[in-house]
Amino acid sequence: MKHTPEVALSYGPLHQLAMGPLKAALLNCAIKLKVFDLLSQARAAGEVAAALGLHPENTRRFLDALTTIDLLRKQGATYCNQPIAQAFLVSGSLSSVAALLLQTQNAGLNPLDKLERLLTHGPDADGQVMDFADEKIWTKEVQSSAGWVFGGVGPLVAEMVAGLPGFASFEKMLDMGCGHGAFTLYILEKNPKLHGVLLDRPAVLAAAAAFVDAYQAGDRVSYRPGDYLAEGIGEGYDLVFASATLNFAIGNLPALLGKVLDALKPGGWFVSFQDGMTNQQTKPETMLGAVIPSMMMGHDYCFPQGMIAKAAIDVGFQSTRSRTVDTPIGAMDIDMCQKGDRGCPPETKES
Numbered sequence: 239m240k241h242t243p244e245v246a247l248s249y250g251p252l253h254q255l256a257m258g259p260l261k262a263a264l265l266n267c268a269i270k271l272k273v274f275d276l277l278s279q280a281r282a283a284g285e286v287a288a289a290l291g292l293h294p295e296n297t298r299r300f301l302d303a304l305t306t307i308d309l310l311r312k313q314g315a316t317y318c319n320q321p322i323a324q325a326f327l328v329s330g331s332l333s334s335v336a337a338l339l340l341q342t343q344n345a346g347l348n349p350l351d352k353l354e355r356l357l358t359h360g361p362d363a364d365g366q367v368m369d370f371a372d373e374k375i376w377t378k379e380v381q382s383s384a385g386w387v388f389g390g391v392g393p394l395v396a397e398m399v400a401g402l403p404g405f406a407s408f409e410k411m412l413d414m415g416c417g418h419g420a421f422t423l424y425i426l427e428k429n430p431k432l433h434g435v436l437l438d439r440p441a442v443l444a445a446a447a448a449f450v451d452a453y454q455a456g457d458r459v460s461y462r463p464g465d466y467l468a469e470g471i472g473e474g475y476d477l478v479f480a481s482a483t484l485n486f487a488i489g490n491l492p493a494l495l496g497k498v499l500d501a502l503k504p505g506g507w508f509v510s511f512q513d514g515m516t517n518q519q520t521k522p523e524t525m526l527g528a529v530i531p532s533m534m535m536g537h538d539y540c541f542p543q544g545m546i547a548k549a550a551i552d553v554g555f556q557s558t559r560s561r562t563v564d565t566p567i568g569a570m571d572i573d574m575c576q577k578g579d580r581g582c583p584p585e586t587k588e589s
């Protein structure tokens with residue numbers, strides 16, 4: 239008889255990868271049906287089915303599966319949200335990340351079904367070139383990507399910015415490529431004298447204004463609609479902040495950072511919050527969502543770790559300090575770059 243196979247390794251990790259789409263489908267379906275809104279309080283499957291107009295028996299199976307993946311708690315015949323679902327998946331809650339999670343299925347931004355064709359035929363697979371400069375994409379993204387900030391990253395970044403030397407005396411900051419503008423709201427809360435300028439394309443800023451109004455920050459914020467590559471960005475800033483936007487300027491970094499340097503007061507700071515790829519551009523997982531868009535555009539737009547800090551020094555910033563921070567979507571790099579201030583000793587360089 240031939241030997242039967244025995245493998246020292248477990249294929250468990252592969253099974254988990256393959257089950258990913260099923261778990262995502264359960265989660266996304268529950269978000270879309272607003273199941274978590276109902277289960278802030280314990281309810282039986284029949285009640286959920288009646289409220290949402292669903293098939294009662296299949297609803298019970300569905301709620302059991304959501305319990306299996308630890309989003310719900312089942313007690314007797316009733317179900318209610320686990321703390322993680324209650325905090326992040328109830329629509330309308332300030333810390334909801336439901337729209338952010340659905341983004342992975344956004345066919346405009348991340349067309350998963352194109353992967354095989356892109357691999358076989360290259361960037362022109364469908365004759366459609368993805369245009370990341372299209373403001374319609376980012377206007378739609380304002381709602382979903384704000385969840386990233388309100389769901390936990392806002393306080394983390396604001397804390398680091400508030401730790402910059404001299405922050406208490408900062409008067410004016412620019413949020414370049416601000417999207418929702420939520421980072422500015424968190425930073426402004428740390429310094430009552432600080433005024434925020436939000437810069438993005440006009441329609442994006444119009445959408446961001448809803449958050450500014452919701453947090454009653456209208457008198458602390460002004461808007462600068464435009465294209466930061468093609469137009470001026472203003473001047474006299476103590477701080478220029480840029481989060482998850484330099485990817486779109488990766489080919490124009492020296493010119494853009496030169497513009498930022500000129501826009502800062504002496505001694506002012508440029509803070510970049512971006513991906514920083516390591517391990518020969520294969521880690522961390524943070525930018526996995528960039529794989530298919532990069533294939534479609536035919537160019538990479540993730541940053542090798544250290545590239546932004548080096549570019550800042552090359553254009554004349556006096557010093558940089560960089561840190562990698564953990565966020566719920568993976569590791570991100572924060573580069574803090576200071577413009578020289580005649581008379582002050584240079585900050586020491588850390589990494």
Ligand SMILES: C[S@@+](CC[C@H](N)C(=O)[O-])C[C@H]1O[C@@H](n2cnc3c(N)ncnc32)[C@H](O)[C@@H]1O
Nearest residue numbers: 376415416417438439465466467481482483486
């Ligand atoms: C991925 S979103 C990031 C939004 C926000 N900063 C954040 O971290 O969540 C990128 C933003 O940069 C803006 N952007 C990209 N290139 C730009 C340019 N040249 N001028 C103005 N805004 C730009 C986009 O419109 C979009 O709102």
